[in-house]
Amino acid sequence: MSCIKTTARSFYYAATLPYRWWTRRAAEAAHRAAVVVLTYHRVADDRATPWTMSNRMFARQMEWLAPRFDLVSLEEAQRRLRAGDNDRTAVCITFDDGYADNCQAAIPLLVRRRIPCAYFVTLGNVLDGAPFDHDLKLGKPAPPNTVEQLRAMADAGIEIGSHGYEHVDMGRISDPREIQRQVLVSGLRIGRLLGRTVRYFAFPFGHGEHLSPAAVATARQAGYEGVCSCSGGYNFPGQDPFLLARIPMDDSMSFLKNCVTVDPRKARVASSSGPPSVGGREVPSLDARPWP
Numbered sequence: 659m660s661c662i663k664t665t666a667r668s669f670y671y672a673a674t675l676p677y678r679w680w681t682r683r684a685a686e687a688a689h690r691a692a693v694v695v696l697t698y699h700r701v702a703d704d705r706a707t708p709w710t711m712s713n714r715m716f717a718r719q720m721e722w723l724a725p726r727f728d729l730v731s732l733e734e735a736q737r738r739l740r741a742g743d744n745d746r747t748a749v750c751i752t753f754d755d756g757y758a759d760n761c762q763a764a765i766p767l768l769v770r771r772r773i774p775c776a777y778f779v780t781l782g783n784v785l786d787g788a789p790f791d792h793d794l795k796l797g798k799p800a801p802p803n804t805v806e807q808l809r810a811m812a813d814a815g816i817e818i819g820s821h822g823y824e825h826v827d828m829g830r831i832s833d834p835r836e837i838q839r840q841v842l843v844s845g846l847r848i849g850r851l852l853g854r855t856v857r858y859f860a861f862p863f864g865h866g867e868h869l870s871p872a873a874v875a876t877a878r879q880a881g882y883e884g885v886c887s888c889s890g891g892y893n894f895p896g897q898d899p900f901l902l903a904r905i906p907m908d909d910s911m912s913f914l915k916n917c918v919t920v921d922p923r924k925a926r927v928a929s930s931s932g933p934p935s936v937g938g939r940e941v942p943s944l945d946a947r948p949w950p
Contacts, residue, residue, distance in 0.1 A: 667912035671919070678919045682747060685920075689743045692925070693735045693893040694727075694918050695750040695886065695904040697864075700757040701764035706798040711909045713763040719907070719914050720773060723749055727918065731774035731817065732858055736884055736899035744895045749918055752776045752886065752904060754821055754860055755790055756783065756803040761811070769814045777811060778821035778860035778886070779803060781844045784851075790825055805851050812852050819858035819886075820845040828861055829868040837873050842880040857883040864888025864904070874901065892925060 685691045699709035701716045723729060728748040730738075738744040751768065753760060756779030768775045780802070783790060789799035812818050822828070823844040831837055845856040859877050861869050864887045877885045884900050891903035905917050917924075 664910055664912050667910070667916055671912060671916050674922060675919075677922060681922065681925075682920060686745050686747065689745045690895055691744045691747045692920050693730075693739060693744060693748045693750065693895075693902075694920070695732070695735065695752060695893065695902050696914075696917070697886075697888050697904045697906045698751070698753045698760075698764070699755050699906075700759055700800060702757070702759040702762070702800070705909065706800065707793060707796055708908070709906075711907065715909050715911070716764050717767060718911060720751075720767060720771065722911065722914070723918065724771065724773070729773050732776050732884060732886075732902065733817075734774070735893065735902070739893055739895055739897055739899035742896040747918070747920070750774070750776065750902075752778065752860070754778050754862075754864075754888065755780055755825065756808075756821065758801040758803050758807060761803070761807050765811055765814075765816065769816070772815075774815075774817070776817040776819055776858055776860075776886075777808075778819040778858070779808060779848065780821045780823070780825045780862070781848055782824045784808065784848075792825070808848075809852055812854060817858065818848065818852055818854075818856065819860055820848055820856050821860050822862050823847075825862045827863055827868050828873045829870050831870070831873070834872070834876075837870075837876050841873055841876045841882075845880065845882065858886065859884075860886040860904075861888065890924065892920060 698711060701711050701713055703712050705712060728746050730748045730750060732750055735748055735750050751773060783802040784805060793799050808818055822840045826840060828840060841859055845859060849856045859882050866889055869887060874885060884902055886902045886904050888904045888906055890905050893903055907914060
């Protein structure tokens with residue numbers, strides 16, 4: 659993260675803080691407060707990839723969030739959205755891919771502090787132990803979680819979800835059998851490995867173009883309780899809670915603060931220019947309007 663970008667984010671946050679405070683209090687008073695779902699990937703001190711956060715930064719972020727927001731599970735977030743009633747801004751913690759490094763400090767910290775977490779894993783990498791393709795392309799292979807690690811996390815209260823059989827772009831898949839394999843079969847096999855039901859699915863990559871109505875419909879028919887995108891955006895009471903918007907995090911405090919205090923530029927689900935609609939839910943795109 660460049661010093662200039664970090665400084666610009668911090669200045670923007672400070673300049674808009676009075677407005678954020680007022681709109682948050684007004685939304686909470688009206689029981690229309692946002693549910694903000696955050697996405698992490700790998701937490702390790704080598705910072706090998708753009709999606710790696712240091713253990714120190716992750717701990718700082720959790721310490722900052724805990725006294726300021728309701729840290730809730732996806733299930734509780736959905737309950738508030740479905741009821742159309744949320745009187746305090748809520749934050750959910752999620753992870754994608756499934757890196758073994760997360761078990762060194764990040765997951766133990768969440769368990770110790772009783773912070774709910776949904777942890778989405780790519781089944782194929784768990785089964786064969788192979789690094790993720792996106793890490794190999796950078797020459798930075800990192801081991802995925804083992805079945806034993808996932809079982810230990812599930813036993814400790816971490817919600818394990820599916821991130822597909824392989825880490826593929828679901829928006830490019832049209833074969834119904836392959837959609838079933840990526841969405842349905844992956845969840846069933848993870849469930850058998852862990853001895854519990856897999857309730858949530860997170861789309862790999864997760865921007866609007868990486869989702870499809872067929873895949874969302876398959877997830878509904880398979881009995882998933884919800885699916886997650888990762889294109890940025892907020893969730894508000896009264897929206898369909900099945901498709902949850904999430905915001906990917908980076909290794910900075912300024913971005914976290916801008917996101918969870920509801921950036922006034924981003925507090926919208928759609929515009930007349932038309933972000934993609936999947937299963938009746940409009941999904942904002944990072945490509946169209948980048949996060950600061």
